[in-house]
Amino acid sequence: MLALTDTSTTFFLVLLLGIGATLVMDIWAFALKRLWNIPSLDYALVGRWLAHMPKGILFHQNILNTSPVRFEGFLGWLSHYLTGIIFAAGLVSVVGLDWLVSPTFLPALLFGMATVVFPFFVMQPCFGFGIAASKTPKPMIARSKSLLTHSVFGAGLYFTAWAINLLGNF
Template structure:
């Protein structure tokens, strides 16, 4: 049981960081090639930074007062969220860490879009499913693409870790 817990926790951290890094890599590529702006995680940090004063929802997070350390808070939250979703994947499919397959990665990765659509975007002032943004369908599509890249990152990171665990991939 102890080894399974260590593999599960380590697996969630490794896979979550890897998948989030793939998501960020895709965002950088989109910005450089297509000029697509990516989410400003400083604003996520600002949102979280206001929690201590009891403020959880904003009409426009960009207009809210800045919070000390908001960049670090936002990026840390971004990666911790990736780890949490990887942990959810391994909680639902514990053997996935040794035998990763496409469908669980897609279900959790693309399914993770629920968090920004129903929690983060409304609390940042963008409305449920980005309905208060200037181009809601464009925002929704970009979110779908970002979370699909996270799903691909889950699979790639899972395959790398499984190969390392079984000895077929050397790191």
């Protein structure tokens, strides 16, 4: 049973929660690619997007046609995991610290599903893919993949919290 005794413990747990849930999501994406040849987002594109922001470029006609930048892959993967940590902190701030001690599935799943708002209304439009992938060749497939992936992230939040509770007494 976890004991949330101080801020540093809570911070550490949220860090683990975000990393674990993001890792679950990445394992899901790897399995989709390996088993069914279904590709996921190339996080280098996220790095490319972020690297062009200091140049004043937030929106792209199509990020695929934007000049690559040095270390975009590293930057994209780093931001991917940082986003997972921020989302985990968001869940804990919404449901409360007690959830870390006694996690339940539904709040984590629903929160994970709600995070699809970020790619639908921020990233995809900025990448030039339109709101909710409306400018992609198969928008409904892209939307479904995004929603399913963010649902897996939500499940990952729950299972990571459960595993943390099982493995440690913080």
